[in-house]
Amino acid sequence: MSIDEPFESYATQYDAWYDSERGKILYENEKKCLKKLINDCNGKVLEVGVGTGRFAVLAEEAFGVDVAEAPLRIAKLRGIRVIKAKAEELPFRDKVFSCVMLIVTLCFVKDPLLALKEAKRVLKEEGKVIIGDVFLDSEWGKLYAQKKKEGHLFYKLANFYSFENFKKIVSLVGLKIKRVFGTLKKSPFDEPSPEESEAIADDISSYGFVCVELTK
Template sequence: MSNPFESYVTEYDKWYDSEKGKIIYENEAKCIQKFLGSCKDRILEVGVGTGRFAVLSKNVTGVDKAFSPLKIAKLRGIPVARAKAEVLPFRDKTFSCVMFIVTLPFVENVFLALNEAKRVLKDNGSIIVGEIFLDSYLGKLYEEKKRQGHPFYRFATFYHFTEFQEILSQCCLKTEKVFGTLKNFSFQNPEPEEPEEIDIKNFEELPGFVCMEIKKW
């Protein structure tokens, strides 16, 4: 089965330069940057793709199982390696921060991926997860696209927020803080937004894009 991130890499990357893609990207980037300031040392992005989010900070190394996106990320000046999230080619406690930006729905084993991130993370480091959950309008939309056989999303496993928290708990990880954006989301007319902090114990519906800081127990 072909990897859509290999087959459609040019279309995927060009979307970020489209009029709508730029606005959505900037909203997501501002949300991610809420946590990047605390990453003072080396950062690893797992599922780096073409490097659109890795360029938000210095000292970022990227890994991805798809080869074609890595070539573009490398042109953006990002050190890259081809590797699966479940088997990272790095020593224990190498990075101050590990990022997964809409990557975990596409990994083969989310538990192995998170435990590998925990292994290469320094003791006081952070895992930054940017995700789309089924508790949001956007998550429901992506789930419908999956059912319709969308070339990207048909391979994805989207989670409810509470389900993901249970996965973290089983990996001895805990959520420290959460921000969200794309609250008033529209593919047709996206608008610039500022990220808002989310009370994870009291929400009715999540924004379309959620970014969280996760720590080891």
Template sequence: MKNALIATDCTGEIFKGNFDEAPFYSVYNRDNFLKRISNKNLSGIDLSQYILMGTKVSDKYREELVKSGVDSIVLDFKNLNSARAFYLDFLEKVEVFEKYSSEYEFWFEENKFVYLSEIEALKMVVPSEGKGLEVGVGSGRFAKPLGILYGVEPSDKMAQIARDRGIKVYKGLAEDLPFRDSEFDFVLLAVTICFVNDPERSLLEAKRVLKKGSKLIVAIVDKESELGKLYLERQSKSVFYKNARFFSSEEVIELFNKIGIRFLGAVQVLFEVNIKDLNYVQKPEPGYGRGAFVVLTGEKV
């Protein structure tokens, strides 16, 4: 299997070359770019416009890409068409948050007690110390009050809001995190797994960057809850959840087991369907099965 490097400009246009011609593809200055890549010399070339897909790179080279401001998606693909399909799906999901970032922010203000109840549930399991990472950090609405200083986010607009809140945000994907192995003391995915292209790979990446004995925390809107069922009914009309894939708590636990993460327990909150009427901060409860917002915690063994 060959690997492909696909570069795109800000319009998202992808080079449509013959996949078998070479293992690398680029929209800009293709020959010059390939020459510099082969020499591992990044000086003198603007990488800020590139999104890289489909080539395995060393940790050292990955660090250089991140330093240069590259938007890196380092995944394996069998052919150019599969890479293109992944990227176009990625673009469609990110476009929503680029276009409706203001509406996203307003939701938290309009649903203040829903948001604060979710924060209370997360506080019960998110460590107060250590180097933490939120994958899909969005605008930093969870990371900020939880004291998480590092985030990964594919949407430029959302990432900038998070940076304004003091979060150090790297642009990237859950499926291929721009960090070394065993770098973090805990990793949080708060209502993120429903938007990723590859949930299993995303959790494997979270596991990879976790230290041994550290926590992987996944928060979801449980599709088996009454509110989750309502969201599913209205999914086609929802701006943000239209392209989402909802999970049950059991399905997340199954993913934990599949990738070798030991399930530790869960916390739940939001026990009513009419959450817009909520006018107080709910007290979270252990377990899952009643609450719509469920925080599941596992450990890297």
């Protein structure tokens, strides 16, 4: 199965999760975490793996790419300028974006190293890459990895990383970690509730959703 197939066939159902009783709370927590890093992004913002645009809408001037057309149609309705493209082959000139975001995207791309190299290429010198993801270090990451083994519709196509492995990839690309924030401290088996995101100095294992700011 290709990586885009379930997102192509189930785009509407995927997007509807964000409006579910549980999804709304988790989504708001994740947005608050992401805003810690995106609020000072001035200029054009690109989200790689934009999906239905639920996170790109936080940017004033948002662009998005994805390999699946169905979610792109939904993102377009949210006012995002979209192009069908792979993370590893971005159809943009060098140094055009103030910020490049990959929100729960790196785990789905075939070549995360190349995807980050492309993000770096299209990034302005003083710009930043924002990663929002679920890492294997956390209880959430372990749950998603288990769902992958069980053949979950979406997660069976993902490859989840430990934060240590993620840092190695970042280093190989020549990017630097500047700031890290986390949220979703509650267990994925508990009822979610509103949370404030927190700055993380070292250990990210207590946070289900982690946002990382990378610079050149």
